[in-house]
Every structure is written in structure tokens, then in C-alpha cells.
Amino acid sequence: MPKIWSESIKTHRQAVRDAALDTAAALVGERGLTGVTMSHIAERAGISRATLYKYFSDVEAILIAWHQRQITRHLNLLTAAKDRATDPLGRLTAVLETYALISHEHHGTALAASLHRGEHVQHAKEHLQGFVETLIADGAGSGDLREDVPPAELATFCLHALTAADGMKSKAAVRRLVQVTLSGLRRHP
Amino acid sequence: MPKIWSESIKTHRQAVRDAALDTAAALVGERGLTGVTMSHIAERAGISRATLYKYFSDVEAILIAWHQRQITRHLNLLTAAKDRATDPLGRLTAVLETYALISHEHHGTALAASLHRGEHVQHAKEHLQGFVETLIADGAGSGDLREDVPPAELATFCLHALTAADGMKSKAAVRRLVQVTLSGLRRHP
Numbered sequence: 001m002p003k004i005w006s007e008s009i010k011t012h013r014q015a016v017r018d019a020a021l022d023t024a025a026a027l028v029g030e031r032g033l034t035g036v037t038m039s040h041i042a043e044r045a046g047i048s049r050a051t052l053y054k055y056f057s058d059v060e061a062i063l064i065a066w067h068q069r070q071i072t073r074h075l076n077l078l079t080a081a082k083d084r085a086t087d088p089l090g091r092l093t094a095v096l097e098t099y100a101l102i103s104h105e106h107h108g109t110a111l112a113a114s115l116h117r118g119e120h121v122q123h124a125k126e127h128l129q130g131f132v133e134t135l136i137a138d139g140a141g142s143g144d145l146r147e148d149v150p151p152a153e154l155a156t157f158c159l160h161a162l163t164a165a166d167g168m169k170s171k172a173a174v175r176r177l178v179q180v181t182l183s184g185l186r187r188h189p
Numbered sequence: 190m191p192k193i194w195s196e197s198i199k200t201h202r203q204a205v206r207d208a209a210l211d212t213a214a215a216l217v218g219e220r221g222l223t224g225v226t227m228s229h230i231a232e233r234a235g236i237s238r239a240t241l242y243k244y245f246s247d248v249e250a251i252l253i254a255w256h257q258r259q260i261t262r263h264l265n266l267l268t269a270a271k272d273r274a275t276d277p278l279g280r281l282t283a284v285l286e287t288y289a290l291i292s293h294e295h296h297g298t299a300l301a302a303s304l305h306r307g308e309h310v311q312h313a314k315e316h317l318q319g320f321v322e323t324l325i326a327d328g329a330g331s332g333d334l335r336e337d338v339p340p341a342e343l344a345t346f347c348l349h350a351l352t353a354a355d356g357m358k359s360k361a362a363v364r365r366l367v368q369v370t371l372s373g374l375r376r377h378p
């Protein structure tokens with residue numbers, strides 16, 4: 001098979017897959033977790049049920065794949081936020097603010113709560129914990145952050161504190177939450 | 190019925206009820222949430238199944254009653270902690286430390302996770318939020334705590350941050366978590 005043709009098949013498959021994920025997430029948003037079937041998804045995505053079943057075994061598999069894609073996108077946003085700042089405290093602030101805004105915008109739904117109990121989330125959590133821990137260790141090294149508490153404990157503190165963003169009433173409140181969390185991390189005289 | 194006799198019945202009923210709750214919690218600890226039946230509980234508690242069914246309709250009802258009793262005991266511990274200190278910051282510190290140690294000791298189990306999704310928890314959460322919010326407002330009034338963020342948001346921050354106690358490796362780590370959380374609340378120059 002010529003390379004251009006195999007690339008085109010790959011692109012097509014990715015497009016079908018993405019359409020299935022987007023459609024499933026939209027339908028669950030409209031009808032709730034238990035109100036969506038493979039037929040609904042196939043019909044709304046404009047593909048046959050047979051095609052959909054070639055990609056996914058059931059609705060749960062689609063939702064987990066959708067969630068994995070969300071997690072990847074969110075981790076990419078966090079990496080991009082880190083790369084926009086140049087000093088350790090700036091990087092940590094950008095990452096925590098991005099994380100808090102993601103929690104604020106995307107969570108608090110029954111779908112999120114259900115997906116977050118899944119095993120596929122554990123790996124992402126560990127990655128995130130390590131990512132924040134490294135930023136905190138850099139901030140301690142540069143003298144901005146406290147050194148009396150291990151970076152791993154401070155990272156755990158941050159990630160738990162920022163889950164409060166979920167129930168905050170405005171983006172301004174989310175930004176205040178990030179500032180309060182950062183004051184917990186700072187070196188104080 | 191003479192008062193002394195009705196008091197004795199009341200005490201007896203409370204004792205049977207407490208025995209059922211303690212036994213159910215112990216059995217779930219040993220066998221897991223799904224491994225416990227009404228017969229197991231009755232047998233271990235030394236009462237008949239018929240008697241047990243007079244008090245509770247099923248295992249879930251017993252576990253919810255047990256959890257409600259735990260919540261009441263924990264709220265009493267928090268009130269007692271508050272009453273032991275005399276100044277606003279001391280009261281807040283005592284309450285947050287007690288809360289974090291309770292989270293550290295009693296949570297992280299499948300039973301806790303399952304019960305915490307129950308509706309009966311909502312009321313306790315609101316009570317706790319209000320309780321901590323009042324202590325924070327007192328601390329802001331006395332000049333110890335920051336005034337640039339509303340006490341309600343700071344209370345939400347605290348209670349989320351302290352859920353990290355759940356996974357901390359030692360009581361010393363829990364106490365550091367409380368200190369880090371408190372630095373987030375303090376007025377800094």
C-alpha cells in the first residue's frame with residue numbers, strides 16, 4: 001500500500017474515532033450516563049452501528065477513550081502553561097492556575113465523578129503529582145518556596161486544595177484559590 | 190409505665206442499636222462491603238435476625254446509621270477541640286488538626302468512599318463548612334488571618350486541602366499539612 005494511502009486511512013480512522021468520542025460525550029451531557037446507547041451514538045455521528053462496533057465494544061469503552069483524550073489534552077495544557085513562564089514561581093503559578101481552571105470548567109458532573117473512579121485515571125494522577133512536585137522542588141531551590149516540608153507533600157496539598165475550584169462560583173474565585181494555595185507554599189519569614 | 194422502666198427500655202434499645210452498628214462496621218472491615226448479610230450481623234451481635242429487622246430494614250440502613258453516628262462523634266470532637274483553645278487562631282488550628290487527623294485515621298477505605306456519596310453526608314458537610322467559616326471570620330477579625338478572600342472561600346480551601354491527610358504517611362506529615370494550610374490563610378505582609 002503506498003504511504004500516502006495508508007496515511008489517508010489513518011487520518012480517516014482518527015476522524016471516525018474522534019467523532020464517536022465527541023458524539024458520546026455530547027449525548028451523555030444531554031441524556032445522562034444511562035440514557036445513551038451505541039445506536040444513539042452511531043446515528044448522531046453519522047456512521048453505521050457495525051462501523052462503531054469495529055472501534056469500540058460498548059458505550060463505557062467510548063467514554064473511557066473520551067476521558068483519556070481529555071486527560072491528554074489537559075496534561076498538554078499544563079505543559080504549555082509551564083513553558084510560557086521563565087522562572088520557577090511563574091511556572092508553578094501558571095500550572096496551578098491552569099489546573100484549577102480545568103477543574104472549575106470540566107468537573108463536578110456525574111460523568112466526571114464516575115470516570116474519575118476508573119483505573120485509567122491513576123496513571124495521569126501520578127504523572128500530575130510528579131510534574132507539580134518537580135516544579136515545587138525548583139521553587140524551593142530558587143528560594144521562593146518553603147523548604148521545611150517535602151515537595152511531595154506540598155504537591156499533594158496543592159492538588160487537593162485546588163479540587164475546591166470545582167465548586168467555586170467564578171473564575172475570580174478560582175484565581176483567589178490559587179493565590180491562597182500558593183501562599184501555603186511560599187517561604188515566609 | 191413507670192419512668193424508671195421506660196428509661197431502662199430506652200437504654201436497652203440504644204445498646205442493641207449500638208451493638209448492631211459496631212458489629213456491622215467490624216464485619217464490613219473484615220469481609221468487605223458486599224460480604225456482609227443481616228444474618229452475619231445478628232449472629233455476631235448475639236441477637237436474633239427478627240430483632241435486628243425490628244431496628245433496621247437492611248445492611249445498607251445499618252451502615253448509614255453507623256456512618257451518621259461516626260459523623261456525630263467527629264463533629265463532637267471538632268467542637269471539643271474548638272473549646273479547648275481560647276484565641277481565634279488557636280481554635281482554628283485545633284479544629285483543623287483534629288479534622289485532618291480524623292481524615293487520616295478513618296478514611297481511604299472503600300466503605301468510607303461509598304458512604305460519602307450518600308445524601309446524609311451533605312448536611313454534615315454544610316455544617317462543617319459553616320463551622321470552619323465562622324472560625325476563619327473570627328481569625329480575620331482578630332487580625333491573624335487574611336481579609337482579602339471571603340471566609341467562605343477560605344473554608345472551602347481548607348476542607349479540600351485537608352482531604353490530603355487521607356493519603357499522608359504519618360501523623361507528622363498530617364501536622365505539616367495543617368501548618369501549610371494555615372499559612373495559606375494567614376495575613377502576610
